[in-house]
Amino acid sequence: MSFGAFVLRNIVATGFRSAAILICVALVAGLALFTALVTQGSEQSLSKAKQRLGADILVVPRGSESRVQTALLSGRPTTTWMPKENLDKIAQVSGVQRASAQLYLASLSNASCCAVSEMFLLVFDPVTDFTLQPWLEQELGGPLKLGEVVGGTHVFVPEGDDFIMLYGYFLTLKANLEATGTGLDQTMFMTIDTARDMARISLSRAEKPLEIPPDSISAVLVKTADSERHAVARRIQQDLPGVAVVERPDLFQEFGQRINVVTKGFFAVLGVSWAFATLTIGLIFSMSANERRREIGVMRALGSPRHFAPRSLLTEAALLTGLGAALGLILTYCSVLLFHDLLASALNIYFLLPSVAHVGALLGQILGLAMVSVAISTSLPAFWISSGESVGAMRARI
Amino acid sequence: MSTQGEEQMASATNLAQNPGDRKQPVLALQEVTKTYSLGRQSTVEAVRGVSLSVAQGEFVMITGRSGSGKTTLLNLMAGLTRPTSGRVLFNGEDLWGLSDRQRSTYRNQRVGFIFQFPSLIGSLTAVENVLLPTMFAPRDRRLDGRPARQRAEELLGIVGLSDRVAARPRQLSAGQQKRAVIARALMNEPSLLLADEPTADLDERTEREIVAFLCEVQQRRNLTIVMVTHAGELLRLATRALEMSEGTLSEKIRS
Amino acid sequence: MKFLVFLAAIILTLGLLAAIVPQFTDCASDGKSVVLANGKSIPMKCHWSARAEIAVGVPILGIALGSAFSRRKETVRILSMLGVVLGALVILLPTTLIGVCTTPGMTCNTTMRPAMIAVGSLVIAASLCMLAYNELRGRAEM
Numbered sequence: 001m002s003f004g005a006f007v008l009r010n011i012v013a014t015g016f017r018s019a020a021i022l023i024c025v026a027l028v029a030g031l032a033l034f035t036a037l038v039t040q041g042s043e044q045s046l047s048k049a050k051q052r053l054g055a056d057i058l059v060v061p062r063g064s065e066s067r068v069q070t071a072l073l074s075g076r077p078t079t080t081w082m083p084k085e086n087l088d089k090i091a092q093v094s095g096v097q098r099a100s101a102q103l104y105l106a107s108l109s110n111a112s113c114c115a116v117s118e119m120f121l122l123v124f125d126p127v128t129d130f131t132l133q134p135w136l137e138q139e140l141g142g143p144l145k146l147g148e149v150v151g152g153t154h155v156f157v158p159e160g161d162d163f164i165m166l167y168g169y170f171l172t173l174k175a176n177l178e179a180t181g182t183g184l185d186q187t188m189f190m191t192i193d194t195a196r197d198m199a200r201i202s203l204s205r206a207e208k209p210l211e212i213p214p215d216s217i218s219a220v221l222v223k224t225a226d227s228e229r230h231a232v233a234r235r236i237q238q239d240l241p242g243v244a245v246v247e248r249p250d251l252f253q254e255f256g257q258r259i260n261v262v263t264k265g266f267f268a269v270l271g272v273s274w275a276f277a278t279l280t281i282g283l284i285f286s287m288s289a290n291e292r293r294r295e296i297g298v299m300r301a302l303g304s305p306r307h308f309a310p311r312s313l314l315t316e317a318a319l320l321t322g323l324g325a326a327l328g329l330i331l332t333y334c335s336v337l338l339f340h341d342l343l344a345s346a347l348n349i350y351f352l353l354p355s356v357a358h359v360g361a362l363l364g365q366i367l368g369l370a371m372v373s374v375a376i377s378t379s380l381p382a383f384w385i386s387s388g389e390s391v392g393a394m395r396a397r398i
Numbered sequence: 399m400s401t402q403g404e405e406q407m408a409s410a411t412n413l414a415q416n417p418g419d420r421k422q423p424v425l426a427l428q429e430v431t432k433t434y435s436l437g438r439q440s441t442v443e444a445v446r447g448v449s450l451s452v453a454q455g456e457f458v459m460i461t462g463r464s465g466s467g468k469t470t471l472l473n474l475m476a477g478l479t480r481p482t483s484g485r486v487l488f489n490g491e492d493l494w495g496l497s498d499r500q501r502s503t504y505r506n507q508r509v510g511f512i513f514q515f516p517s518l519i520g521s522l523t524a525v526e527n528v529l530l531p532t533m534f535a536p537r538d539r540r541l542d543g544r545p546a547r548q549r550a551e552e553l554l555g556i557v558g559l560s561d562r563v564a565a566r567p568r569q570l571s572a573g574q575q576k577r578a579v580i581a582r583a584l585m586n587e588p589s590l591l592l593a594d595e596p597t598a599d600l601d602e603r604t605e606r607e608i609v610a611f612l613c614e615v616q617q618r619r620n621l622t623i624v625m626v627t628h629a630g631e632l633l634r635l636a637t638r639a640l641e642m643s644e645g646t647l648s649e650k651i652r653s
Numbered sequence: 654m655k656f657l658v659f660l661a662a663i664i665l666t667l668g669l670l671a672a673i674v675p676q677f678t679d680c681a682s683d684g685k686s687v688v689l690a691n692g693k694s695i696p697m698k699c700h701w702s703a704r705a706e707i708a709v710g711v712p713i714l715g716i717a718l719g720s721a722f723s724r725r726k727e728t729v730r731i732l733s734m735l736g737v738v739l740g741a742l743v744i745l746l747p748t749t750l751i752g753v754c755t756t757p758g759m760t761c762n763t764t765m766r767p768a769m770i771a772v773g774s775l776v777i778a779a780s781l782c783m784l785a786y787n788e789l790r791g792r793a794e795m
Contacts, residue, residue, distance in 0.1 A: 001529045013521030154757045186758070298517045301478055303506020303534040306498050338767030341757060
């Protein structure tokens with residue numbers, strides 16, 4: 001019979017023990033992948049959200065900085081206002097390369113007139129904007145016209161319709177932006193002209209009219225040179241005491257800290273599980289090696305070389321680990337893929353799923369790590385059964 | 399294997415009483431001693447200065463009390479345990495001058511071993527157990543696939559287990575297991591068969607059948623057999639009877 | 654034989670999940686419905702997907718029980734094939750045939766749809782295992 005068939009026989013003969021090892025490895029490998037997906041996915045999400053905003057400095061009314069950042073990340077709308085003249089004052093601060101105002105609005109919630117509810121509406125000035133405009137030029141070949149909008153990846157035109165209706169106003173969805181994994185995916189972006197036109201129409205057509213305070217803005221986005229960012233932020237703060245200034249690295253800090261806490265927790269659990277699983281598997285194979293001492297002695301008498309027994313033990317370990325890890329990794333990836341939205345809301349963190357190539361690399365790394373861990377834990381019992389005389393092994397009482 | 403077995407036993411007895419000429423030794427032990435350490439400054443000499451020559455085709459039986467060193471002697475002959483002093487020669491070659499791989503090949507190709515204890519591998523069927531030695535054979539001498547399986551089934555047929563090839567050891571009686579072990583020992587066509595109390599724990603009838611079979615195989619294939627036994631009445635079947643006592647070997651006087 | 658009963662038990666559990674889980678994860682269970690122009694409320698389409706899953710889940714239970722208690726290989730073979738078809742239907746109902754709500758954050762999208770894809774896939778996998786085991790068993794006994 002072949003070596004492979006012999007090893008498979010041994011695995012099947014100790015069915016319960018083999019299944020226990022398989023499940024143990026599957027669980028730990030699955031947990032490792034889950035941790036990696038959430039950790040890397042949330043970092044990627046955060047990075048993309050910052051990129052989407054595009055600003056080096058975000059200026060908002062004092063006291064609203066936390067609320068605004070939460071709204072941007074969660075996609076649940078908020079409104080906040082400051083005088084429009086703040087834009088001119090900020091633009092004149094030394095070191096400011098560009099400054100652009102934004103208005104934060106909300107769609108009606110649960111209104112019968114509207115196809116969508118609780119949508120965050122981010123209004124920008126196409127003349128001064130430096131975050132969306134470049135993308136619009138590239139993707140659409142020009143700026144948005146009156147009544148046209150772009151949306152995050154989750155904004156859609158209702159089935160059977162050609163337009164999105166908000167406040168009784170028909171909007172044309174021109175394009176969807178790339179996913180960020182955050183609430184920005186549920187955000188709609190429109191120009192100030194479209195917003196004002198919508199407000200005008202809403203007076204007669206909407207259940208509740210859209211109110212845009214005159215001469216007010218919600219936020220100012222500022223572009224500076226990287227080396228000057230901090231200095232510019234301080235100057236803005238000094239010149240405008242009634243505002244809160246958030247620099248790019250500090251954007252979404254609360255969320256970033258929450259991710260850290262959650263991922264540290266996951267890593268801690270993973271570390272303990274991995275160590276425990278490695279020790280347990282080593283122990284199981286030590287027991288197995290001890291039980292098979294007489295069998296190993298018999299095989300030596302039949303002419304097996306000294307390395308046969310450790311080789312078969314290590315091969316068994318490798319097969320069970322490979323199969324268990326593959327099973328755990330595939331099931332975990334499929335589960336995260338299917339239940340991504342549910343997991344994000346349950347964990348209260350946003351995370352994007354990495355690309356297939358990246359996931360493939362992760363799978364390979366975790367599988368490799370699992371094989372190495374089990375090889376290390378099994379090497380001691382393997383060495384133990386390869387040493388010592390066969391005669392002593394055959395005398396072993398079970 | 400019942401009345402036919404008894405006839406074979408009678409014929410074997412006849413041969414044993416007329417050993418014939420001594421031939422060139424296939425196995426030789428020269429002043430072999432094996433000492434085991436039991437702990438601090440405590441040792442036991444299982445085999446003491448044993449010298450023995452076994453010629454091709456001889457049927458040597460060794461008796462002795464429990465703990466007299468019989469099993470250790472067989473293990474030394476198989477190259478399973480290194481002598482503390484002295485030499486073990488097979489066809490004139492010192493076993494412990496060979497590498498571990500060469501000794502493994504010797505055990506696989508030249509020696510068939512029948513153990514005292516149940517030695518079938520529990521996770522394998524009877525035929526897979528018989529096939530086990532082929533797994534360790536050198537590549538150029540390995541019997542694989544269908545020819546190997548055919549030979550294994552033939553051997554099981556010869557020992558009367560043709561209808562039990564797919565049975566696992568736990569599904570076989572003690573006697574059937576012993577027969578399967580004999581078939582396994584013959585799989586690689588060895589020239590030397592070492593049997594450690596092959597009839598222990600068996601009833602009288604099965605014991606007679608096993609021994610008759612061994613005699614038949616020995617005659618047919620000119621096999622050299624060294625067998626350890628407690629059963630004194632079987633000594634008449636041997637070409638030579640020896641007695642092991644406290645690690646030393648002497649000729650057994652047969653009545 | 655024991656393995657067959659084990660697979661049948663798995664399929665039974667999956668059939669129950671297919672029939673029951675959608676009833677608690679559609680938008681109607683969240684209190685959401687579509688309000689027509691005349692003011693009348695009608696259930697969203699995920700509700701109809703959930704109802705249809707009952708019609709698929711119950712036959713899956715029948716397949717599980719039939720496979721567990723049947724001694725005839727031919728019966729088990731046919732039931733396994735049916736299991737594959739029904740497993741595919743479990744997946745197709747909330748994805749293609751009827752569908753669920755489009756808004757990503759809704760329960761039917763975050764929970765019901767992925768759950769049915771998972772359950773349907775497992776029903777297909779278990780049925781294929783049963784089919785393969787049944788065929789191997791037949792060959793071994795020949």
